[in-house]
Amino acid sequence: MNVCKNCASPVTDKFCSKCGEKVYAEADKSFKHLFEEAFHFMTHFEGKFFTTLLTMIKKPGKLSLDFCNGIRKKYFKPLSFYLLLIIAYLLFPVFEGLNMQLKYHKQSGSYGAYAERKAAEVQAERGYDDERMAEVFHLKGEKTSKFLLFIIMPFMALFSYLFGFWKRRYYYDHFIFATETASFYILYGFLFLPLLVILFSLGGIRLFPNEDILATFLYAGVSVYASVAAGNFFGFNRLVSIIFGLLFCAALLFCIQQVYKFVLFYIIIHLI
DSSP states (O other): OEEOTTTOOEEOSSBOTTTOOBOOOGGGGSHHHHHHHHHHHHHHHHHHHHHHHHHHHHSTTHHHHHHHTTOOTTSOOHHHHHHHHHHHHHHSOOSOTTOOOHHHHHTOTTTHHHHHHHHHHHHHHHTOOHHHHHHHHHHHHHHHHHHGGGGHHHHHHHHHHHHTGGGOOOHHHHHHHHHHHHHHHHHIIIIIHHHHHHHHHHTTOOSOSSHHHHHHHHHHHHHHHHHHHHHHHHOOOHHHHHHHHHHHHHHHHHIIIIIIHHHHHHHHHHHO
């Protein structure tokens, strides 16, 4: 009888019944087995990834509903999928996106005075001129702004929890739903729309003349997605789903403009 090398329990199968550790044999160290595992990983990854992606696009809310009801084997974990999208956004940035320039932080209606004062203090300490300060701030924010997108989910999950409180779902369920909608936000706003911009620019067409039009397309798309997803996930009727989608979009805008951007500024200014 084999003994598990991880927990020392008796093992009668290929896997330990107590801790799940696999029992490896000498054959598992061959190059053939290495390639077999690599092939299995690639096909397993690809299958789960595209199943998750297609389900999210074709049936908004179903991914969250299935996951919360225990149907998980065929899907990527929501947080893992969200992380993959952020990595894709990190590797292929087209829009400046949420990495706002220092001057816009200073113009904020809610924390602009604080940003102006704090930036002036750091600039004086480092001996930077205005141009150098703006450049360093922007460079520090390139990666931070993307990974900081994780703070969107808890905030949006709280909104969802408060709106749909009578459905008596756990906050966990709302967090999964918020993760799905946040994934669509990244996929649509920072991967799909940039791709459209590139394709149209090849034909000499400027798809979005200014940022206001781009923002309108972005948040209108998120609002529609959240409405349909809410209907499928919560079972809301059409009117309630539309109201949810509009309020969800408004809450997302508030989170981005007031919470996310302030936290982003605070982190970046302390990294300089």
